Amino acid sequence: MAQRTVPAISREELLDRVNRLPRVPFAHLPTPLEEMPRLREALGPRAPRLLVKRDDLTGFALGGNKVRHLEYRLADIRAQGADTIIVANVAQSNHARLHAALAARFGLTTYILKIPSHKDTPVNGNLLLDHIVGARIVEASSADPAVVDRELDELAARLEDEGRRVYNVPKHPSCKSDGSIAYLAAAVELLGQLEERGLRADHLFLAAGTSSGGLALAGKVLGEPYRVHAVSVGGSREQVTALVCDAANGAAERLGLDARLEPADISVYDEYVGERYGVPTPACLEAIRLAGRTEGLILDPVHTAKAFSALIDQVRRGTIGPDETVVFVHTGGIPITFAYSEEILAGLAGA
Template identity: 40%
Template sequence: MSPPQRFPIAVTPTPLQPMDRLGRSLGFDEGALWVKRDDLTGLAGGGNKARKLDYLVGDALALGCDTLLTGGAAQSNHVRMTGAAARRAGLSCVAVLGGTRPAVPEGNLLLDELFGVQLEWVGTYDAERLETTMAEVCVRLAGEGRRPYEVPLGGASDVGTLGYVAAAAELVTQVPMGAIVYTATGSGGTQAGLAVGLGHHDRVRGVDVGAIPDVDERIEALVTATASLAGRPFPGGRVQLDRTQVGAGYGAPTPAADEAIRLAAHLEGLVLDPVYTGKALAALIADRRAGRLAPHQPTVFVHTGGLPSVFTSRVARRLATPAPG
């Protein structure tokens, strides 16, 4: 089976930028800390999902589908970007969301409605329930005469994960030899693709945000399927997954993530979100402070996006309050 043709959505390559001010505050050597700006992929506010949607939308069009079907939490970055990608390709979009419809949409939800995404609500967020409901909705849409293409949570299929095999190829040309890459891990596709593309699990440190209970198993399965689809060797080593930053659960705020968000903003003018990137940077900070990252170790933080969720009342009430001291 050959890889699907891309439908060009993502603006790539994305830049790699130094974070020397943040690096100095953490005790890194000059030039050791970098950020990969995948928040600048150009689709509907940017983010890592654009790379996956390049391949997923290409596959859907090749199969003659007319509807993208996906799901996520109420403030899902993935749903927002899938809705935008559908419109770029002349497709419709249906999304199953965990939560209840708010009286006034904000953040990602406002953009979902602007893109005309057909939203179906299933109550409290639960990944397994969402996946079951998505399968049921897919059958229903087909029964209505539509031709749905089911995009898994986070775009984490072997097809979608090809987007981060390509991202790894970009990184190889941008970063110093032996760089360690940190990324938020929700559904696992970004981490799996980077591991396949970089050739070794030890190069990629995923930071679990609690979106899916068995994400480590899903990463292993995605690595196998994606390497086969891409014609690449399986990466060496074992999946590296940091589970210390989840806090009370998916989407729950943590003091460490809030600190990371403020440090990135104050020292680098970089906007992170509390669900994904804030927790990923918090893990990097904790590793450096504990000595698990050497001062000279070239280190890349992958900024996977998430800007719209910052502009919600829940996040604003917390982050607009100055941190103590």
């Protein structure tokens, strides 16, 4: 079991710094922390103690980790005096769905520049929710990042010409660090919940991104012994490590922390991606089945199930032992499940 190191900062001080940033609270917090004894048993006698941090239950528009991020983004959107948000993403994007719902709830308008993907039809899952909450959907002409980038700028310029005050999310400097800021606070929430039960986490597993950067940075500055395992769902280990560290270090800068997240501070995996982003692997379909049938826990086939398949694999390889405690951070994405019924049913049939 890993040991605590000397903290650079106390939990109170970290929270105090985070709480000095403007934020509009609307997430349902704290989210529950639950044990998964039946899933542990299903993984065999070498399996660690398993808990799940239910950030799929953040309470707004079907939840997910990004609800925490949006509390900070909304404060900035208001500070900029924007009335229109633009995002660019695929049909089954949680990011797009939650920005669109945010706009509905707070009297703004969201335009989604929709990047072509193999899940454009039928209209279901997140895309259906985008329609329900009134997002304005503009089709991007190609999935080429350079084209998307240009069309995003063109859309912003057109809306500005029409007299709108536009908040172009991907172009905004705090777009990435918001997620890590939110998860510095989430780490303190989780540590408190573990302590109340007399537990300490050795490992945190989740889909890689800005949130994993916040959790890892929190562990580093607080001297907590947990290791963050960030599982890529698309993108190489190098690309994802750079993204995670940049997001975390953007957060560190905004908070005036001296520490920086370095690649050695976090375990990033790219071997669970499979063919590519958005295509389920057999192991992720197994994770969906196992979590569903032992705990009634729903994992989505794009993010959380791939992250969970990494946890299962590491347990089977014996890199994590039965005397350790693992927290799986469920980052949401549930609506995506409904866009993958065929793949999921095929995975269940093979069981």
